[in-house]
Amino acid sequence: MFNLEGKHAVITGAGSGIGKAVAVLLAKQGATVYVADINEEQANNTAGEIGGNAVAKIADVSNQEQTKAMFASLPRLDILVNSAGVSHIGTAESTQEADMDRLYTVNIKGVYNCLHAGIPVLRKSGGGAIINMCSIAATVGIPDRFAYSMTKGAVYSMTLSVAKDYLKDGIRCNCISPARVHTPFVDGFLKKNYPGKEQEMFEKLSRTQPIGRMAKPDEIAGLVLYLSSDEASFITGTDYPIDGGFIKLNN
Structure with missing residues (x-):
């Protein structure tokens, strides 16, 4: 089960944290992984740690030209994991315009850019799986997370739209909503x-x-692996909380 031999996967934000854990696990299961990150040193470190079936790709996902160039360089694409993102602490009052613009540019536009550039490559490759990194903040009120919650709500909505629009192309799209x-x-x-x-x-x-x-990054990566695999071929348009009971048990 969960054999990814012959699959090609792009993981954004793979230089550290959850993205790195995902890249390491997908490669372990046989995928060729493209370690995409804005930080060249971190991307190269992750790719070096993985070894032969990993390729570092240096790109700022908020820049559409860089993102298009990255996807255009791929021989094929079967799995896209949109994990790159930034956070912010603040309410509607304390969040400044520059904060809002930064969050939008990376967390919303960055995901859009990868979908915009990646979906044609997925279609050309015969379909595949998209996993967007969402958050419990998309559906639950979290104190002092106004802008961050807004961006993750957008990721949730984009997931549903893409899942609906690309059924005919054999492209599945789901999202994962971790707690901390x-x-x-x-x-x-x-x-x-x-x-x-x-x-x-x-x-x-x-x-x-x-x-x-x-949660541990490896635990999030395990869910990404499942949703990336053929074992999840009947699953699309779904958000998966992985939250230690945060949503349902915090009464």
Whole structure:
């Protein structure tokens, strides 16, 4: 099961965090993975760690020309994982115009650019799977996540639209909505905003998941693997929460 031999996969934001975990796992299952990231050093490090069936692709997904050039260079495409994204802390009042523009440019336009450029390559390759990295913030009110939640709501809507529009082309499109995941971003956020209290705040954030901890990037990658595989061939237009009980059990 979950054999990806002969499949070609683009994973954006694969230089670190969830994207890196996805790239490593898909490659382990036999896929040729294109490690797409704006950070050249991180992309090369991930590709080097994976080895022979990984290729680093340096691209800013918010730039359509760079994104088109990346997809045009591929021999084929079977799996597209839109994992690149940025976060922001703030309410509608405290979020500045520059913050909103930055979040839109990466989290919404970046996903659109990859869909716009990637879907023709998927179609030419005979179809395939798209997995968009959404968030529980798309459907649940999270304090101080106004702009971020807005962008993930857009990712959710794009997922449904693409799933509907490309049924005839054999292209499946689903999204995954994690709760908090322990990535380098979390460590950096805590160090910047809670110096000297990192462990205390880490434990507090961990307890917001009823299961009592944050997710591991590898756990998110496992769900991506399933949705990428032929075993999930009957699944499209669906959002998959992976949230330690956050949505249903936080009463």
